[in-house]
Amino acid sequence: MPELPEVETVMRGLAARLEGERIARVAVNRADLRWTLPPGLDRALVGRRVLGFARRGKYILMRIEGGRTLLWHLGMSGRVRLAAPGERVEPVPHEHVVIETGSGWRVGFVDPRRFGGLDLIETDSEAAHPRLARLGPEPLDDAFTPAVLSAALKGRRTSIKAALMDQATVAGLGNIYVCEALFRAGISPRRSAHTVAGARAARLVAAIKATLAEAIAAGGSSLRDWRQANGELGYFQHAWKVYGRAGEPCERCPGPPRCRGIKVEVQGARSTFYCPRTQR
Numbered sequence: 001m002p003e004l005p006e007v008e009t010v011m012r013g014l015a016a017r018l019e020g021e022r023i024a025r026v027a028v029n030r031a032d033l034r035w036t037l038p039p040g041l042d043r044a045l046v047g048r049r050v051l052g053f054a055r056r057g058k059y060i061l062m063r064i065e066g067g068r069t070l071l072w073h074l075g076m077s078g079r080v081r082l083a084a085p086g087e088r089v090e091p092v093p094h095e096h097v098v099i100e101t102g103s104g105w106r107v108g109f110v111d112p113r114r115f116g117g118l119d120l121i122e123t124d125s126e127a128a129h130p131r132l133a134r135l136g137p138e139p140l141d142d143a144f145t146p147a148v149l150s151a152a153l154k155g156r157r158t159s160i161k162a163a164l165m166d167q168a169t170v171a172g173l174g175n176i177y178v179c180e181a182l183f184r185a186g187i188s189p190r191r192s193a194h195t196v197a198g199a200r201a202a203r204l205v206a207a208i209k210a211t212l213a214e215a216i217a218a219g220g221s222s223l224r225d226w227r228q229a230n231g232e233l234g235y236f237q238h239a240w241k242v243y244g245r246a247g248e249p250c251e252r253c254p255g256p257p258r259c260r261g262i263k264v265e266v267q268g269a270r271s272t273f274y275c276p277r278t279q280r
């Protein structure tokens with residue numbers, strides 16, 4: 001499932017090719033995605049130029065001439081297939097929306113599970129969109145500080161893992177990056193959220209920023225239903241430190257027989273990977 005670094009990578013891939021392009025054709029093959037696509041999407045986009053891109057949490061904002069923004073949500077399995085002008089495009093199942101530009105770039109929105117979607121909103125009121133209004137701070141912004149995080153965690157008796165998965169605490173993190181950031185910070189995923197304050201909150205904020213920055217630098221992270229925005233499969237392989245590594249020694253630990261390695265357990269219906277020896 002794409003999280004902030006993957007969405008950032010897709011956004012950068014789209015921006016590199018589409019900024020300044022004029023939209024020539026929009027085909028909606030299927031409108032009932034996570035939500036029903038806005039009717040008249042093609043009429044609203046065709047003939048207009050793409051002004052630029054931004055990201056908020058796990059959402060891509062594609063700003064279009066005329067004061068509109070196309071919001072992209074990749075959901076669980078959504079991906080963006082990009083083809084250069086003149087490139088031969090093989091048909092694939094589940095390609096629900098196709099956008100073509102005047103100079104021949106082709107962008108397909110593919111989503112087998114249909115938990116993703118596209119929406120058309122007024123650029124002026126982007127922040128008020130129901131999917132964006134409740135999002136917490138952007139983790140990579142300077143405004144995301146230890147004080148901001150501890151304030152958001154104050155009084156919360158839920159686990160720190162659940163609190164970080166909550167998009168209102170901080171935007172864009174999911175199961176993988178929460179596990180990785182908690183490992184880096186040496187904080188147990190089971191720790192009660194309200195106890196993460198002071199030096200511990202400082203460690204966690206630094207760990208979140210470093211984890212995300214590294215993954216973005218690696219070009220996002222590749223999972224089963226996920227493809228790079230440029231369509232190159234297996235373009236990179238990101239090395240998780242704990243995610244998916246149950247039973248292996250972590251980089252801080254000696255491994256068996258002195259410790260039993262990375263543990264996996266189900267927490268809130270998702271697998272949590274952590275080192276019980278170094279995460280407290």
Ligand SMILES: [Zn+2]
Nearest residue numbers: 250253275278
């Ligand atoms: Zn360990």
